[in-house]
Amino acid sequence: MTxxxxxxxxxxxxxEPAPVKVRLNGLSKxxxxxxxxxxxxxxxSLTIASGEFVVIVGPSGCGKTTLLxxxxxxxxxxxxxxxxxxxxxxxPLSSMIFQxxxxxxxxxxxxxxxYGLRMRGLPKAEIAATVAHFLKKMGLxxxxxxxxxxxxxxxxxxxxxxxxxxxxxxxxxxxxPFAALDEQNKAIMLEELxxxxxxxxxxxLFITHSLDEALVLADRIVVMTARPGRIAAxxxxxxxxxxxxxxxxxxxAYGEISARIWSILREEVMKSRGETV
Amino acid sequence: xxxxxxxxxxxxxxxxxxxxxxxxxxxSGFVDGRLFPAPSEIIGALVQMIITGELWPHVTASxxxxxxxxxxxxxxxxxxxxxxxxxxxxxxxxxxxxxxTYPVPRTAIVPLFLIIFxxxxxxxxxxxxxxxxxxxxxxxxxxxMQIDRIYLDVGKDMRVSRFQAFWTIxxxxxxxxxxxxLKLAVGIAFIVLVVAEYTGSQTxxxxxxxxxxxxxxxxxxxxxxxxxxxxxxxxxxxxDELEHIVVPWRRGR
Numbered sequence: 408m409t410x411x412x413x414x415x416x417x418x419x420x421x422x423e424p425a426p427v428k429v430r431l432n433g434l435s436k437x438x439x440x441x442x443x444x445x446x447x448x449x450x451x452s453l454t455i456a457s458g459e460f461v462v463i464v465g466p467s468g469c470g471k472t473t474l475l476x477x478x479x480x481x482x483x484x485x486x487x488x489x490x491x492x493x494x495x496x497x498x499p500l501s502s503m504i505f506q507x508x509x510x511x512x513x514x515x516x517x518x519x520x521x522y523g524l525r526m527r528g529l530p531k532a533e534i535a536a537t538v539a540h541f542l543k544k545m546g547l548x549x550x551x552x553x554x555x556x557x558x559x560x561x562x563x564x565x566x567x568x569x570x571x572x573x574x575x576x577x578x579x580x581x582x583x584p585f586a587a588l589d590e591q592n593k594a595i596m597l598e599e600l601x602x603x604x605x606x607x608x609x610x611x612l613f614i615t616h617s618l619d620e621a622l623v624l625a626d627r628i629v630v631m632t633a634r635p636g637r638i639a640a641x642x643x644x645x646x647x648x649x650x651x652x653x654x655x656x657x658x659x660a661y662g663e664i665s666a667r668i669w670s671i672l673r674e675e676v677m678k679s680r681g682e683t684v
Numbered sequence: 685x686x687x688x689x690x691x692x693x694x695x696x697x698x699x700x701x702x703x704x705x706x707x708x709x710x711x712s713g714f715v716d717g718r719l720f721p722a723p724s725e726i727i728g729a730l731v732q733m734i735i736t737g738e739l740w741p742h743v744t745a746s747x748x749x750x751x752x753x754x755x756x757x758x759x760x761x762x763x764x765x766x767x768x769x770x771x772x773x774x775x776x777x778x779x780x781x782x783x784x785t786y787p788v789p790r791t792a793i794v795p796l797f798l799i800i801f802x803x804x805x806x807x808x809x810x811x812x813x814x815x816x817x818x819x820x821x822x823x824x825x826x827x828x829m830q831i832d833r834i835y836l837d838v839g840k841d842m843r844v845s846r847f848q849a850f851w852t853i854x855x856x857x858x859x860x861x862x863x864x865x866l867k868l869a870v871g872i873a874f875i876v877l878v879v880a881e882y883t884g885s886q887t888x889x890x891x892x893x894x895x896x897x898x899x900x901x902x903x904x905x906x907x908x909x910x911x912x913x914x915x916x917x918x919x920x921x922x923x924d925e926l927e928h929i930v931v932p933w934r935r936g937r
Contacts, residue, residue, distance in 0.1 A: 503841045509834045513856035523842045554933040
């Protein structure tokens with residue numbers, strides 16, 4: 408369960424002209440499935456700047472989650488290198504917002520949000536202040552003492568987001584955090600996430616199946632291929648910030664960029680279907 | 685919430701209703717009062733035993749044995765069970781031994797324990813402890829193994845130490861299953877207690893029951909049975925309350 412500090416570079420070294428936060432170099436990942444070797448990721452290279460919001464889209468099973476888990480340090484790469492630049496040692500390097508409801512059922516809302524801070528042994532007063540701040544920000548103030556079983560799906564995911572933000576990492580990893588939510592809740596959560604992110608401007612890596620989500624959140628959109636996962640294309644998001652989930656559809660650039668991304672994504676999705684059918 | 689309240693009231697009412705039915709059956713002559721004395725008569729005998737002071741040595745002896753056995757058995761069972769749940773290596777070493785010895789009825793090893801640990805208190809406490817141990821161990825191990833992987837991932841994501849993972853994830857995650865094990869264990873502890881006291885004992889509720897039958901003092905036997913039932917029932921209620929306190933996140937299920 409202990410995690411060795413992974414490939415961090417001394418904060419003293421800041422030779423980069425543009426501050427790079429994460430650099431993936433020829434990253435590959437192999438799994439053994441029933442004795443057969445499966446390549447989940449193949450030769451992925453990507454540089455993410457500090458404060459950049461990168462969204463990864465791709466067909467199911469293309470290794471997006473694997474990529475994110477390697478960046479977060481939950482999994483180890485098989486080949487290649489991950490370099491993560493840890494600039495402030497007082498903060499954790501990265502935190503993950505998980506796909507399903509990963510908040511602890513045995514902790515109240517406030518204790519869930521403060522979990523990371525408690526584990527790092529921060530002073531009680533500081534934890535209380537941070538937790539109170541995020542309870543208010545995420546509209547959970549009335550539910551501080553509630554247990555997760557008393558919350559709706561959308562509220563649980565807000566707790567999950569608050570927990571990751573309260574931990575105040577330099578890099579935020581998000582694995583389809585809204586996948587389990589209904590359309591309306593998703594739109595609202597998207598706005599909340601955009602708002603809370605724009606206040607902190609953390610480096611963010613976000614996985615989704617939804618092009619809408621990608622276009623609301625991303626600075627850059629990375630399209631991945633069907634398995635083995637490689638990078639098919641990278642798009643700069645032309646839509647100006649601030650963006651709102653339904654407003655962006657009025658922008659003519661929205662239609663154009665979605666069509667361009669979809670034309671590539673569609674091909675990969677078709678390939679992944681062919682492979683499994 | 686209201687259905688929980690109703691369930692709790694029924695927990696108290698249903699045994700009382702059963703006693704009332706028994707009383708009525710005796711008074712109406714439907715059953716033979718010599719073989720099945722009415723509850724009121726048994727309670728009379730009980731009160732008399734309380735007044736003469738004859739009862740207390742038996743009650744304290746039994747309660748001491750069961751508490752000591754429960755404490756030893758569940759402490760060992762929870763600790764080893766959680767470790768087995770977390771470590772595949774420890775599991776691989778210990779599980780075959782557990783699997784091979786588990787089917788032996790716990791009451792069947794009472795004579796063996798009398799040989800090993802003598803006729804004193806230790807053998808009785810340990811035979812209860814070992815019965816409790818198996819149930820608690822299996823539940824604790826299963827509880828840990830059933831913890832959703834994602835919670836362990838959250839721990840890893842938060843860079844928690846092994847120690848923190850044990851206390852903040854493995855233990856609370858397994859706690860509902862551990863509590864179910866403890867509740868089962870309490871029931872089994874009473875069964876084993878009584879059987880252990882049948883043989884090689886001069887005190888305890890089990891001894892009272894056995895002696896009452898041997899000298900055909902059936903009211904005495906029924907007092908023993910009544911008290912075992914009463915304490916068993918109180919223990920169950922206590923364990924339910926304990927579960928509510930220890931596992932508050934399961935309320936309303």
